Amino acid sequence: MSTNDSLTFHWQDDDLDDDNFQIRHNTRLYMLVLFSIILLVTIIFFLYSRCTISSRASSTTSSFYHTSPPSSQLRGLNAAAINSLPITIHRQALSNTNDTTLECTICLGVFEEGEKVKVLxxxxxxxxxxxxxxxxxTHSSCPICRTSVRVDSPF
Structure with a gap:
């Protein structure tokens, strides 16, 4: 024998043929069951996390309302108190150059000459x-500085 023949290696196509690879019915069934279990566990985990997050949020919200001031302080002023606030006529010449006196910070509209404005x-x-x-x-404070507008009677 020569040395060239011993070094030559011949591949056979039969060795690489994967016709023998088969997935039988039992294997398909096991794969389907495994996939279903993984899907079910994922859905249960998702639902559990949503429930715990929503229960934490509701407990945080309820604890916020229990520690907040009474609801009478959260409401706005009554109609009589609102109507008792002074109304003046806006004069451009008398106003300062301050932006808060030249425009309404609620609607962002510029005060016109001779327009009625309410002063807190x-x-x-x-x-x-x-x-x-x-x-x-709905509020009992100034929209800009949050100073209370509520006037408590001495009685």
Whole structure:
């Protein structure tokens, strides 16, 4: 024998043929069951995490409302208190150059000469009457500085 023949290696196509590879019915069934179990566990985990997150959020929200001030302080002013706020006529010549006196910070509309504006008594911020009236129905503070507008009676 020669040395060239011993070094030559011949591949046979029969060795690489995968016709013998078969997935039988039992294997398909096992793969389907395994996939179903993984899908079921994923869905259960997703639902569990949603429930725990929503229960934490509701407990946080309920604890917030229990520690917050009474609901009477969260409401706005009554109609009589809103109507008792002073109304002035806007004069461009008398106004400062401060932006808060030149425009309503609720609607962002510029005050026109001779327009009626409401002045809050404590902080002296000015607003259109309609704008601040809508605000004060639900809030009892100034929209800019959050100073309380509520006037408590001495009784």
């Amino acid at each position: 008594p404590v902080c002296y911020h000015r607003y259109h009457c309609e704008c601040v009236d809508k605000w004060l129905v």
